[in-house]
Each structure stands twice: as structure tokens, then as C-alpha cells.
Amino acid sequence: MDLEIRDLQLGLGGKDILQGMTLPQVSANVFALIGPSGGGKSTLLRVIGGLLPPDGGEVLLNRERLPEDEKSLRQCRRKTGMVFQNWNLFHHLTAFENLMLPLTQVQGMPVEEAEAKSMACLERFQLADHAHKKPHQLSGGQQQRVAIIRALVIEPRCLLLDEPTSALDPEMAAQVLEMIEEVAAQGTPVMLVTHHLAFARRVSDTTLFLAEGQITEHGPTSAFFERPQTEACRRFLDRVMRM
Amino acid sequence: MRALGLKNPRWLPLHVLLGVVFLSGLCTLALGSVSYQWNFEAVWGYRTKFLAGWAVTILLAICSLVLSTCLGLLAALMRRSVWMPFRATAIVYTELIRSTPLLVQILLLYYGIFQAVGLQNRFVAGVVILSLFAGAYISEIIRAGIEGIPQTQLESARSLGFTPFQTYRFVILPQALRQILPPMTGQFISLIKDSSLLSIIGVQELTLNAREINSYTYSTLESYLPLALGYLLLTLPLSMLAHQLEKRIGYGS
Structure with a gap:
């Protein structure tokens, strides 16, 4: 997946979140977005996912400019898988129905095909036994894994994950991370916002460091973690990796 | 059962029985002191009139429930609309209705507006008035139900590419319905009781028939x-x- 960002501006509630963010064209299969809280990671992910139209500038995904009007943005969202921190699944539907609803209503897939596909996907990630449970009957980790499956079953052009494990205890987080690693290894492009730096280092091939609404540093993951260029980045890595 | 202050619901019938016995004992004492002469035979002769009134009350309540739910849903959606005149209309409607007595609304609508537009049928007039009244309360119930849905559910729907209509149809309304049902049942109870006020414009419902008897x-x-x-x-x-x-x-x- 190619990503390029030109002078991206975005304010929310009178506050500038992204302030002329720029990134030359970078190619990677797994992007990790790291940096201090409030640096704009989640906001950038939402812009890329077509959830937040920027105030200015542009994002190019696979050399294609992200549209601005709501209708085209909706088309973008239909081709993008997104998973947030928590409460992704629809409360009133079972895991299986959560997969079926977007497939049949949004993607327009025939019911039988959607059923077969949903079941196959749940089986692939060992969640078939839980297919007919509602979210409150699943553990937090299972909920997140079903949410990832729901994002994957539409065969998205990329999977955007916004701190998918930050609301989970370490064991459940490990299960979810394992699944993400498997998905990435099978070739689905992934863009991940995470605080698990060790995990980011292991699975990503490009890391972007965001602080104060700018991408202050980026590069191949191994080089990034071994030789951070800027002082801010070095301090951040020191602080977080020490824990 | 917590609403009744009971720890063990098995004792509910006993509690109800005790309450009824106690209250009827009080009533008997009070009535006994004025030496009331009971005469049920005369009233028994009018039992079909009671039943007819009862049937009209039920019909009134059901028709008004359907119409007021539609009105309430419409007002709730208008209140959430992005278009300001819709929001303003919905706010004025709910506030006007909720801030004036039902009796006043019945008099004003029936003798004022309905006479002017030539709506003569008392039953229909009654249904319209009750629906307008209950619709304002129902719109607030529905609004609370919709606004009680976590923002994350709406963001999930948006991220999956749902249109606003699909979000309402498949996510908001099914989830809101569960929250809405208990207060809606309460509203239906109020509707049944409030229908008695329609006796003053001559709707042949239970209260009017009882007064005639x-x-x-x-x-x-x-x-x-x-x-x-x-x-x-x-x-x-x-x-x-x-x-x-x-x-x-x-x-x-």
C-alpha cells in the first residue's frame, strides 16, 4: 500500500489537530502509527478511513486522492476495514449477524454467499462456536476479534486499526495481536495505531511517528527503532520502551 | 419487583391481597358511617352501556397509540434533523403540548380549531387530540432512546459505509426500541386514563357512559x-x- 500526505489540515471543536501534516510517498504492507497521546494518530487514521473529511490538503492512498464529498467518502469506507478501541460490534446482533449485516445491506452480497463467507471467516479464526452469541456474551478479546473479522470479511483494500487492544487485559490483547499478525502475514495491508511498541516493531515494515499534528519522523521500522533521528522521538521511545 | 419493594417475588400475591383487604376495610368503615343504600339492580340494567363505553375507550386508546407513536417518531426525527425549521417546529410542538393541561387542549382544539375546519366526528376528534397530546411525550421518549445509543455504535455503522437511513433502520431503531418499550408502556397506561377527559366533548367512552348511568x-x-x-x-x-x-x-x- 502506498501512502502520501500533502499539507493535511484538520481542526476539531476549534482545536487544530492536524497542522499541515506531510509525508512523501511511502510504500509498506504494515504501517505502524506511534507517538504521544493527542498527537493526531487516531485523527489521521479516521481521515484515511474516510470518516473525517479534512479542512485542507490531501491524502493519496495507492496514488489515488481521497475524495471530499460525503457520497464518495462513503464508497471509500465500504472498501476500508476499520476497528476502534472498543464497542465496535452492534449490541443487538449476534457475532454472525454482525458480519452479515454489512455484507448483505452495504456490499449487496446475496444472502447465501454472505452466510457461507461469514461462517468460513469465523471458522478460520476459531470463533465459529461463538457465532450465535451476542457481544455481551463474548469476552472483550473475542469481541475485538469478531470486529476484525467483520472488517476483513468485506475483503477491504486495507485494514485500519485504532488501538484495538488498549481496552483489553494483557492476555486478551495478546490473542488479538496474534490475529493481527496473522492477517498482516497473509498480505492484507494494515495501518495500526498502537501503544504496544514491541508489537509495532515486530509486525510493521514502516513506522510513522506523530507528535503535535505532524509526522515528525518516519522510516523503515527496524531503522526507526534502532536509530531514531529526532530528539523528541528518542525521548518518547526511551520513556515507553523502559516500561 | 424491586419497584414494589419486595425482596421475594413469591410473596407478591399475599401482599396484593393484604393491600386490597386493608383498603376495602377502610372504605367499608368510611361508607358505613354515612349509611349508604346500595342499589346495584338499577345499574345492572345498564350493563351493556358500560360495555359499549369500555369498548370505545379501548378503541380510542389503541387508535391514539398508533397515531401518537407515528407523531412521536416524526417529532423525534424532526428534532434531530439538520434542518433548523424542522427542529424548531418539533421543539415548539412538544413544549406547547407538555406545558398546557390536556383539558385545555381538548376544549381549544375541539371548540376552536375542529369546529372551524368542520371536523364533526367526536370519536375522530378525540383520537386526534389524544394523539397530539401523547405524541409530544412519546417524541421525548423516542429521543431519549435514540440519544442513549453510544456514539461508538454510530461510528461503527458509518465506518462500515452505512447510509444515514441504513444506520437508523438497522442500528439506531432496533437498539432504541429496547430502551423505549418500558416507558412507552407507561405512556399507553396514561393514554387510557387520559381518554376519560374526552367525556367533556361528548365522546361516548366509559366515563361519559358511567356519568349518564x-x-x-x-x-x-x-x-x-x-x-x-x-x-x-x-x-x-x-x-x-x-x-x-x-x-x-x-x-x-
Whole structure:
């Protein structure tokens, strides 16, 4: 997946979140977005996912400019898988129905095909036994894994994950991370916002460091973690990796 | 059952029985002191009039429930609209209705507006007035139900590429419905009770018929006790249903 960002501006509630963010064209299969809280990671992910139209500038995904009007943005969202921190699944539907609803209503897939596909996907990630449970009957980790499956079953052009494990205890987080690693290894492009730096280092091939609404540093993951260029980045890595 | 202050629901029938015995004992004492002459025979002759009134009350309540739910949903959606005139209309409607007595609305609408536009049918007029009244309260119930849905659910729907209509149809309304059902049942109970006020514009419902029977027979309590019973028979089962629904609310978390 190619990503390029030109002078991206975005304010929310009178506050500038992204302030002329720029990134030359970078190619990677797994992007990790790291940096201090409030640096704009989640906001950038939402812009890329077509959830937040920027105030200015542009994002190019696979050399294609992200549209601005709501209708085209909706088309973008239909081709993008997104998973947030928590409460992704629809409360009133079972895991299986959560997969079926977007497939049949949004993607327009025939019911039988959607059923077969949903079941196959749940089986692939060992969640078939839980297919007919509602979210409150699943553990937090299972909920997140079903949410990832729901994002994957539409065969998205990329999977955007916004701190998918930050609301989970370490064991459940490990299960979810394992699944993400498997998905990435099978070739689905992934863009991940995470605080698990060790995990980011292991699975990503490009890391972007965001602080104060700018991408202050980026590069191949191994080089990034071994030789951070800027002082801010070095301090951040020191602080977080020490824990 | 917590609403009734009971630790063990098995004792509910006993508590109800005790309450009834105690209250009827009090009533007997009070009535005994004025040496009331009971005369149920005269009223019994008008039993079909009671039943006819009861049937009209039920029909009034059901028609008004359907119409007021539609009005309430419309007002709730208008209140959430991005278009300001819609929001303003919805706000003025709910505030006007909720800030004036139903009796005043009945008089004003029936003798003012309905006479002017030539709406003569009292039953239809009654349904329209009750629906307008209940619709304002129902719109607030529905609005609370919709606004109670976590923002994350809406963001999920948006991220999956749902249109706003699909979000309402598949996510908001099904989830809001569970939250809405108990207060809606309560609103339906109010609707049944409030329909008695329509007797003042001559809708032939239970209260008006009981008053007429009283004026034919001069048997006040014999006319009005069955009147109260007629309403209790409708509202008590609904009230129990509301308690049941309240217990089942939520998603187990």
C-alpha cells in the first residue's frame, strides 16, 4: 500500500489537530502509527478511513486522492476495514449477524454467499462456536476479534486499526495481536495505531511517528527503532520502551 | 419487583391481597358511617352501556397509540434533523403540548380549531387530540432512546459505509426500541386514563357512559366503582408488563 500526505489540515471543536501534516510517498504492507497521546494518530487514521473529511490538503492512498464529498467518502469506507478501541460490534446482533449485516445491506452480497463467507471467516479464526452469541456474551478479546473479522470479511483494500487492544487485559490483547499478525502475514495491508511498541516493531515494515499534528519522523521500522533521528522521538521511545 | 419493594417475588400475591383487604376495610368503615343504600339492580340494567363505553375507550386508546407513536417518531426525527425549521417546529410542538393541561387542549382544539375546519366526528376528534397530546411525550421518549445509543455504535455503522437511513433502520431503531418499550408502556397506561377527559366533548367512552348511568339511576357509587374497575382491568396488566420489560432491558451488561 502506498501512502502520501500533502499539507493535511484538520481542526476539531476549534482545536487544530492536524497542522499541515506531510509525508512523501511511502510504500509498506504494515504501517505502524506511534507517538504521544493527542498527537493526531487516531485523527489521521479516521481521515484515511474516510470518516473525517479534512479542512485542507490531501491524502493519496495507492496514488489515488481521497475524495471530499460525503457520497464518495462513503464508497471509500465500504472498501476500508476499520476497528476502534472498543464497542465496535452492534449490541443487538449476534457475532454472525454482525458480519452479515454489512455484507448483505452495504456490499449487496446475496444472502447465501454472505452466510457461507461469514461462517468460513469465523471458522478460520476459531470463533465459529461463538457465532450465535451476542457481544455481551463474548469476552472483550473475542469481541475485538469478531470486529476484525467483520472488517476483513468485506475483503477491504486495507485494514485500519485504532488501538484495538488498549481496552483489553494483557492476555486478551495478546490473542488479538496474534490475529493481527496473522492477517498482516497473509498480505492484507494494515495501518495500526498502537501503544504496544514491541508489537509495532515486530509486525510493521514502516513506522510513522506523530507528535503535535505532524509526522515528525518516519522510516523503515527496524531503522526507526534502532536509530531514531529526532530528539523528541528518542525521548518518547526511551520513556515507553523502559516500561 | 424491586419497584414494589419486595425482596421475594413469591410473596407478591399475599401482599396484593393484604393491600386490597386493608383498603376495602377502610372504605367499608368510611361508607358505613354515612349509611349508604346500595342499589346495584338499577345499574345492572345498564350493563351493556358500560360495555359499549369500555369498548370505545379501548378503541380510542389503541387508535391514539398508533397515531401518537407515528407523531412521536416524526417529532423525534424532526428534532434531530439538520434542518433548523424542522427542529424548531418539533421543539415548539412538544413544549406547547407538555406545558398546557390536556383539558385545555381538548376544549381549544375541539371548540376552536375542529369546529372551524368542520371536523364533526367526536370519536375522530378525540383520537386526534389524544394523539397530539401523547405524541409530544412519546417524541421525548423516542429521543431519549435514540440519544442513549453510544456514539461508538454510530461510528461503527458509518465506518462500515452505512447510509444515514441504513444506520437508523438497522442500528439506531432496533437498539432504541429496547430502551423505549418500558416507558412507552407507561405512556399507553396514561393514554387510557387520559381518554376519560374526552367525556367533556361528548365522546361516548366509559366515563361519559358511567356519568349518564349515574344520572339515570341516581346510584353514584354503583356507577363509578365499575368505572374505576373498567380502567383498572386495562391498566394493571399493562403496568405488570412494563415491570417485566424493565427487567429485561439492557444487554446483560
